[in-house]
Amino acid sequence: MIPAAFARATIDREGAAGEAWLAELPGIIDELLTQWDCEPDGEAAHGQVGVVVPVRDDAVLKVSFPHPGNVHEPDAFEAWDGQGAVKLYERDDARYAMLLERAHPTTLMEHDEDVVVTAGDLHRRLRIPAPDGLPRMSEQADAWEEELRKDAAELDHPLPAAVIDAALAVVDELGRDQPEILIHGDFHPRNILRADREPWLAVDPKGYVGDPAYDATTFLRTRAAHQLGADDLITVLNHELELFADAAELDPERIRRWSHLNLVQSAFWGRRHGFGRARGGSQLDKFIALVDELAVSWS
Secondary structure, X not given: OOOHHHHXXXXXXXXXXXXXXXXXXXXXXXXXHHHOOOOEXXXXXXXXXXXXXXXXXXXXXXXXXXXXXXXXHHHHHHHHOOOOEOOEEEEEHHHOEEEEEOOOXXXXXXXXXXXXXXXXXXXXXXXXXXXXXXXXHHHHHHHHHHHHHHHHHHOOOOOOXXXXXXXXXXXXXXXXXXXXXXXXXXXXXXXXXXXXXXXXXXXXXXXXXXXXXXXXXXXXXXXXXHOOOOOOHHHHHHHHHHHHHHHHOOOHHXXXXXXXXXXXXXXXXXXXXXXXXXXXXXXXXXXXXXXXXXXXXXX
């Protein structure tokens, strides 16, 4: 039941802890199948941190690697109660496991029509008052400021001081006092799946409390990578930002400011760690140059 690619990626990322968890995972899955009276119904799939086993009655068993970033996923699903997201049927927090409504493997990333409007509309529907006990994005503001100042001082980069100051202003003016709204936390097209009950449903939330306009920046950053070959990319992304803001009923300028902070952070992150598979060489240089350009444009 454990996909080989998932096993390799888990060991590469988590080392000995990942290897030990993988050794226990088949037993964990068997116990959960018995506990929730489920029968496997197809081959297991996986994301970055979890295995998904289809089971009878249009459900899936998801078991994730124990990590702080996965703790509040079931809380978000429970709060949404199927509104714009897959339904949560059962949860086992000690084993980072859930029984969820099944969706199709097709993601919004593979859908060519109305991607931005569809995502914006779904984002609007996910916007509800936050339940108690979830982590607040505002608690990260001090760390954001400290990291921005440290990176700006230590890294070799072309970003003007005014661009860095604008990012710091976002932290001070938007980051420290955020709305008590449940946000997805990792809202991008690959986390929006084709479904039967509704056309599209969200999956893999982080479950934070914060500004919905911040949540929109992850979607737009992913769109920037997708649109790399477009003529006049900045114009294209500005248009998509406006479309998303209109569908989500959010202030486009607020999204733009959060996006600016995100881009400056990404510019520094890329220099320290790379981006995804672009860990070095000309591809990484190209991505960093694009992020720098967007950060200046949206400052």
